Amino acid sequence: MSTSAQLRSALVSALAEDGALTDPDWLRAAETVPRELFTGSYFEQVPGSVPTRYRPVRQGGEGWLQGIYTDRTLITQLDGRIRPDDVTGSTVEGSPSSSSTLPSLVLRMWQQLEVEQGQRVLEIGTGTGYSTTLGAHRLGDGNLTSVEYDPVVGEAAASAITSAGYTPRLIVGDGLRGDPEGGAYGRLIATCAVRYIPLPWLHQVKPGGKILVTLSGWSYASGLALLTVTGPGTATGRFLPGHTSFMIARPHDRPPRPVLALLPGEERTSLIDPAIIDTWSGSWVAQLAAPSAERMGAGSQQILWDVSTGSQARTAAGPDGGWTVVQRGPVRLWDRVEEAVERWRAAGEPHQKGFGITVSAAGQRVWIGAEDGPGWELPV
Ligand SMILES: C[S@@+](CC[C@H](N)C(=O)[O-])C[C@H]1O[C@@H](n2cnc3c(N)ncnc32)[C@H](O)[C@@H]1O
Known part of the structure; x- marks a missing residue:
């Protein structure tokens, strides 16, 4: 059975070998500070559960220390109140609200x-x-x-x-x-x-x-x-x-909203494949374009629900191989997303590292490439 010091040293060596961590002083800090002092019991996601459920991993129990010395985030609180030691059953549902970051x-x-x-x-x-x-x-x-x-x-x-x-x-x-x-x-x-x-x-x-x-x-x-x-x-x-x-x-969390009800609206052909907003950078662009919207759905079936106005957009695969969108409410969410995705594509579809941000008394703007490049105001 490995001790905490052995597990810690093995993790730090693996992180250093990975090449991303180069500063020896920070690696030494990680070798010195025992992570288990901070986590206590933690939650592990139950694989495949929808909505996601969590299983408490009890302090000192089987696999507890090994879990602490894997490079992963350990969830320590759900819904702003549930700690692992509060759970009496074998699993619990909730939304992570505190953790020890990987x-x-x-x-x-x-x-x-x-x-x-x-x-x-x-x-x-x-x-x-x-x-x-x-x-x-x-x-x-x-x-x-x-x-x-x-x-x-x-x-x-x-x-x-x-x-x-x-x-x-x-x-x-x-x-x-x-x-x-x-x-x-x-x-x-x-x-x-x-x-x-x-x-x-x-x-x-x-x-x-x-x-x-x-x-x-x-x-x-x-x-x-x-x-x-x-x-x-x-x-x-x-x-x-x-x-x-x-x-x-x-x-900064979104305000509570009622249970999702998909309502009728105006339908048209979508100019973009909705699955683009399921990608890491595509979802970023869509969020910049519609910052008050919550995104649900997956692939070609995207749902955007604007928390402030109740506006909705939902997409689907069309019968002839294209895609359709239904929009309702004062904010035409999909029009904004399409326009943003087209500007992003014209700039070469960069990852977030191709973006920058400028903050001034006039507002906060996220841009592509350079300060005078295509950009979007953040909802300050
Ligand atoms: C990912 S955890 C932090 C991980 C931590 N640095 C560690 O190594 O364990 C995020 C934390 O931010 C806290 N948090 C959320 N909103 C905050 C705010 N407005 N001010 C200070 N802390 C906040 C949460 O309660 C949560 O504990």
Whole structure:
């Protein structure tokens, strides 16, 4: 039976061999900090369950430690309240609301943040406290402040971080408001996603400082962006390679909606194959075009439901080999998606890494290629 130290060392070696993690200081941090101190029991997805169900993996039980030292995200809370140890049955349904992010992503993001020695860092989304502790180990307790929205999660993280022997500054509150005491940070890293860059961040990170955050939305598409703050309230940056996604920050989550009812509307031929918005970057473009819409469905059968106006669009394979779309409501969602997909195609269908973002008093714009390229305003 392997010990925690052996499993940890094997995981770190595998991450280093992979080539994506090159900074020896961050690898050393991962070799030092035992992840099991932060997760306790966690949830495992029940394969093939629809809607998704989760099985608790109990602390100290069979496979528990091995699971912790695989490179995967461990879900530690569902629906903002259910912890694995609360579950009395064998499985439970719910939506993940807190987790320990997979180690390769945590370490990659710490590397991508390009922190310089002595810089103060604000982390948003303490979660289990694992990424916070890696940061505290590498940067020094005094340089790291971390904010967690959920008081129960924040309390558990605080006790885990203390038991690991670290003392970063921990805050329970809404990290989208930044540090309640204000601050002049050199870096900000978010391990929850946002629909737009919160303005307080742009005043608490010093000009020249950097913000690393995943932009996401109500259609679940994501892109990881590294922005440089150019002045108070302004920033610009680019999206990074890879396929990064995070749970959305609680205040940016979509409002509750009624049970889906597909209603009649105007039907026409779709100008694009709807399956394009099922791809990683196609879904991103569709979300930029219709930022208040939730996306459901798959392949040629896409459903968009605009949360703010109730507008709907639904597509289907046509009888003659093409596709049809039915739209209703004040926002013609599919018209917007088609137009956006055509602009994206004209630009060569880039992955998110071909996109950038500019934030100013005038708004927040995501663009392709260069600042004056085709772009879309974020819903600030
Ligand atoms: C993916 S988990 C964080 C993973 C964590 N960094 C780790 O290594 O364990 C995302 C966390 O962000 C928290 N969160 C969501 N909205 C937030 C907000 N507005 N401010 C601060 N934390 C938030 C969630 O409660 C959740 O614990």
